[in-house]
Amino acid sequence: MSSGTYVDSRGIEMDHMSYSRALEIILAGALSNEITADDISFGDAGLEDEREWRNSALATLSGFIEGHRAEIDSRPYSNVARQWPDSVLEADRDADPTLVIDAIRICLDTAVQSFPAPSDVERRPDLFRGIELDYQAVDVVSDFVGLNREWLREMGGVENSRGMQR
Numbered sequence: 697m698s699s700g701t702y703v704d705s706r707g708i709e710m711d712h713m714s715y716s717r718a719l720e721i722i723l724a725g726a727l728s729n730e731i732t733a734d735d736i737s738f739g740d741a742g743l744e745d746e747r748e749w750r751n752s753a754l755a756t757l758s759g760f761i762e763g764h765r766a767e768i769d770s771r772p773y774s775n776v777a778r779q780w781p782d783s784v785l786e787a788d789r790d791a792d793p794t795l796v797i798d799a800i801r802i803c804l805d806t807a808v809q810s811f812p813a814p815s816d817v818e819r820r821p822d823l824f825r826g827i828e829l830d831y832q833a834v835d836v837v838s839d840f841v842g843l844n845r846e847w848l849r850e851m852g853g854v855e856n857s858r859g860m861q862r
Contacts, residue, residue: 704828704835705777706814713832715773715840716765719800721833723757725807726750749793750806756799756853764851771844777835780842797841797848804837 702712731747761768787801811830841848 700775702774702832702836703776704832705779706831708828710828710832712773712775713829713836715768715771715836716761718833718836718840719757719761719768721830722800722803722807722837723754723761725810725830725833726754726757726803729806729810749789750802753793753799753802753806756794756796757803760796760799760851768840771840771847774839774843778839778842780838784842784845785838794853795849796851796853797845800837800841800848804834804841808834 700712701709703709731743731750736743736747785801785804787798787805791798791802793799793802807830811834812827814831817827
């Protein structure tokens with residue numbers, strides 16, 4: 697990881713954040729957006745499958761961070777947030793949550809859904825202290841995926857709390 701500053705997608709200069717730290721923030725955001733049993737009982741039948749899909753992605757990402765922290769943080773790093781096409785970051789419903797690259801995409805999408813919109817933060821910054829780190833983590837993880845797609849594809853699956861993944 698580089699030291700110094702990082703300019704996020706909003707143009708704000710911040711201290712560098714390691715890839716592993718950014719992935720941990722995304723993991724926490726995805727966990728906070730969990731589909732509960734209550735959601736399933738009041739929702740449609742597909743929510744149970746969605747919950748399993750997300751939980752598998754959470755387990756894969758957690759195992760990846762735990763097992764590969766040094767490797768993750770040694771990957772190429774950008775000093776400025778890049779704009780990536782949707783095809784790089786998007787987690788479509790056919791994504792395999794047992795593959796590292798897809799697990800990151802699924803968790804990134806799930807975490808972003810749990811974060812407040814920038815316009816909400818601007819109106820009430822007192823309610824959203826620390827949100828800048830969440831936004832920076834989204835940018836850093838997006839750069840991580842964009843800059844390291846081939847390496848992440850080669851990783852395949854990882855050992856995690858649910859057992860060996862592909």
